[in-house]
Amino acid sequence: MAAADIVSLVVAGKAFAGWTDVDVEVGIDALSGAFRMAFTERWPGQPTAWEIEPGDACEVWIGDDQVMTGWIDRRDAAVTVDSHRLEVTGREKTCDLVDCSAIHRPGSWTGRRLEQIAADLAAPFGIAVTALVDTGAPFARFALQQGETVFDAIERMTRQRGVLPVTTAAGDLAFIRPGEVQAGYGLTLGENLESVSFANDVTDRFSAYHLKGEAADASRPSARAADPGVRRHRPLLIVNDDDSTTAGLGERARWEATVRAGQGQTATGEVSGWRDQTGALYRPDRLVPLKAGLLGLDATLLVASVRYSRGDQGSRSTLGLTRKEAYSLLAIPEPSAARRSATTPPGDA
Template identity: 30%
Template sequence: MSGALTAISDFLGWDNAPSDQVSIVVTSGGTSRQITNWTSAVLRLGIEVMPWTAALGMTAARASAAGVDTLNPGDTCQVYIGSDLVFTGYVITVVDDLGPEDHMIEVQIASKSVDLVECAAEFSTFQMNSTNVLAIARAVASRVNIDVVSVNGAGDTDILAFSIILTETAYEVIERLSRLAAVLFYDQPDGNICMSSVGTRRAATGFTVGGNVERIQTVRSLGGRYSSVIAINQNTVSLFTDPNVNALESQMSALTVGIEATDPGVPRKRIMLIPTENGDQDNAVCQQRAQWEVNRRIGRAYPVSLTADSWRDATGQLWLPNTLAPVTAINGTRQDLLIGELTLRQTVEDGMHADVVLMPPEAYSPEPMLNPVLRDRFLQTLNSAQADVDHSIQTEDLPPLDGTAQ
């Protein structure tokens, strides 16, 4: 790709501030070329957005001069803002839009993780024992030439057993693995994905009403919230009991297991029941899930959506998902919120804007999950017997996390 990116002046303004010019470097047939001067650009990034995408447009006349009309779906593509690599992926679609007054070309690009989202997971075996979340995720992603990077050790979690469903996509496999390890996973600029805890970076500056915020919407909601989340044993006796008050109290007393999480912000009685699961030793995962239900629902009840006048903080760093940023309201109150989703948009007519969705960090915490293998009594018995009856289940040898030979 040497020579694809030209002089630094292509990316930097005269005042040495980072440029916000969107460009792509496209590789096709071993040749790389840079295309700039788009008349419109929309980039969508997020913790819960996979793949990251870009839609870039220009007039047909300009596109012909820049060679855009020779782009083909499947070309490898890197998307830059100034000199900052935003994501690496592929040209997915090229749209030629001819109207009575204009002729536009739009190029739609998706990050490499599009193959994780759309394609089935490939594995030589669908049952793994005594292995590691990060190792399995890397093995799944490697089939589409994607690596999984751990941020501060996230995902380096040993698990007893894990089963892959034959029809699952690679994304679905990694999503279940991430829940087992209680981590997030999302795109990285180089085309790989990372496993990370919530809020591992902090923006140098944030968003201020009356400053860099053009529009802001705040929400306070009781939608989907419960005064109590209570764990119960699943028992069919409830189907045969008359629902009078005394019987109900007695019945609930017998079914509850002493796990309850409360939301003091809900003013009236609203109950949510969650079941305990077979294989959950001491109901540890159930306890975590009850508190997660409360915390996540509170977090999602207070989203902030805003439009900023810049794609960068005051130090010139791009806004990025999973970044903590202070939001200062019109009355001066300040709250640290997590950037969950970004839409970076720019047109010749309307200039540059960043649409940002932020919530309390708890809103993005992964749901605690009991390994499905441990819920299945047949597999529990089979796995237990494997120590005595060798090779009763085929397993795959995964490479060590440090990359050394076994």
């Protein structure tokens, strides 16, 4: 096996390799990626003890490329009269932001930026925060809601600022706007793309989106946007429960039409190996041209997730692909002081 394809699990500075079964998945569609590694070995005597335990900090590497930094969640071991098996599973460090409650005193901030509030919430978990894009103006006021997780709180803020939270290979939190990086390679069925599936789902798409503001008088603002891809009569009425303007409702109506259409069209491609033609690992948040004439596909899609696997069929990468529009982001106006409830993200289509 080439050194570039050796998978190493690094625990306490020691690299464990030789895994025969590997599943590592990272993406922009879930804050915390996950991994599973296992090996089965025949042995004449006692198995060698591998010092890997649940709760250990770890790093996952493919060759010289760091893929993730996280924690061991579980260790399973089994023995028979002539073999032993070890399986280890874990997640990226940001799993604690997804799992754990947001606890901070006094629990509210005034005049602080998104990355500053997120850094306060993430600091107890040893997670740094970086804004790779402009996150907009400071929040006039932001307060935690009883019982919400750290990720829930951060997601509320990112929706209001039109950015996406993702995990870096070092296990830290970054704010991005996806779909701005070209992959530098293409995927063509019968060449480097071995198989592809495509789903076109209109279940959550509507022919027209009608948005109305909350005002009860005759001045109540409203807006409408259409999805020409839905050919039958399927209207959806959404009442925006924050202060609204006709322009703002129009943006949200277009966002609903565009994002729902993007989310309804997804593809899954499988390629041999873990690296593209340039020798770089396949990575999420890349725009890649995809051609599969048998499915009528000839489009540039966004790589939302990558799963690196190794098993009986060798090393393979499974790419989760979607239209870039599925991740269109539009900042939500902050709720007025009199009405601070969470809302469905308005948007831009």
